[in-house]
Amino acid sequence: MLARIEGVKPGNIHEAAKRLIAVAGHIGPKQLSAAHITDLNNALAKADLSNTTKAHYSGAMRRLLVYLWEFFGAKKLDAQVTRFASIRPRNVVATDEELFAIKEAAPDHIKLWLLLCSDLAIRSGTAARLGPQNYDPKRRILTFKTKYQEGVRIPVTEEVEALLTTCDMDHPASFVRQLWQRHGRQNKHHGPGPADTGEPSGLAAQFKALRLSLGITRKVTPHDFRRRTAVEVYDQTKDLREVQAVLGHTSIASTVWYLDHFMRPIQRATLENAKRPHLVKKENIA
Numbered sequence: 001m002l003a004r005i006e007g008v009k010p011g012n013i014h015e016a017a018k019r020l021i022a023v024a025g026h027i028g029p030k031q032l033s034a035a036h037i038t039d040l041n042n043a044l045a046k047a048d049l050s051n052t053t054k055a056h057y058s059g060a061m062r063r064l065l066v067y068l069w070e071f072f073g074a075k076k077l078d079a080q081v082t083r084f085a086s087i088r089p090r091n092v093v094a095t096d097e098e099l100f101a102i103k104e105a106a107p108d109h110i111k112l113w114l115l116l117c118s119d120l121a122i123r124s125g126t127a128a129r130l131g132p133q134n135y136d137p138k139r140r141i142l143t144f145k146t147k148y149q150e151g152v153r154i155p156v157t158e159e160v161e162a163l164l165t166t167c168d169m170d171h172p173a174s175f176v177r178q179l180w181q182r183h184g185r186q187n188k189h190h191g192p193g194p195a196d197t198g199e200p201s202g203l204a205a206q207f208k209a210l211r212l213s214l215g216i217t218r219k220v221t222p223h224d225f226r227r228r229t230a231v232e233v234y235d236q237t238k239d240l241r242e243v244q245a246v247l248g249h250t251s252i253a254s255t256v257w258y259l260d261h262f263m264r265p266i267q268r269a270t271l272e273n274a275k276r277p278h279l280v281k282k283e284n285i286a
Helices: 010-024 034-046 051-072 096-105 108-118 124-129 158-165 175-186 203-213 222-237 240-247 252-259 268-275 277-285
Strands: 141-145 151-155
Touching: 010 034, 010 051, 034 051, 096 108, 096 203, 096 222, 108 124, 108 158, 108 175, 108 203, 108 222, 124 222, 158 175, 222 240, 222 252, 240 252
Parallel strands: none
Antiparallel strands: 141 151
């Protein structure tokens, strides 16, 4: 039932419920008091968590308390939950020139990693872990879970498909790992590919070295190419929901953060017209 609270990730709601139970025990909602919220605030403030995670949990706690107030007769205590300032995500957008230069110079494993981030807007960590179990070569579709456990199905582009075709679909290793191991065998002076266990490591360092070797001194990461795709989709569609779907976000606020440096500023005339839409419609008819 808690998972149905609209606009909040189920995992955050469950964490909020666990923390509330930890300070209040198994009393009924009507027995919750401001003292319980004070204890909750203190415990969350001392927790070894990032500010962003604390912000997510405190936001979920406020929604949970509103839910208990509306449906179970609890006191209205949501306003007493401490608000933690969430750190806004990095909003650097890679350019077409940077993408072309790095893609042309990159070995196949870095190229595939970059294309998964740029062409398909997949998070860099997820892109490095995708393997044959995630790919349907007949339908040319990747299926996987995001870091928030949301299911995603994405058709691959021609460049991505060409690289995936060279991989062994019966091998348990990720696609990036397979290509990296092949690169290591072909170029022994670059060292061996990654070990056969665990996730690929050292990709970021390789990417940085390649970027600097090309004279690209601006700090650009594969994740910035994911953001570039988001900007391009918004530029073409002007539809935030379309961008949200591409990025796999559960919250439209996260999508707006990706685009906040790009979206055009609101005009005063737009705000004035929004106050009296019926007059605007009459003027347009006239």
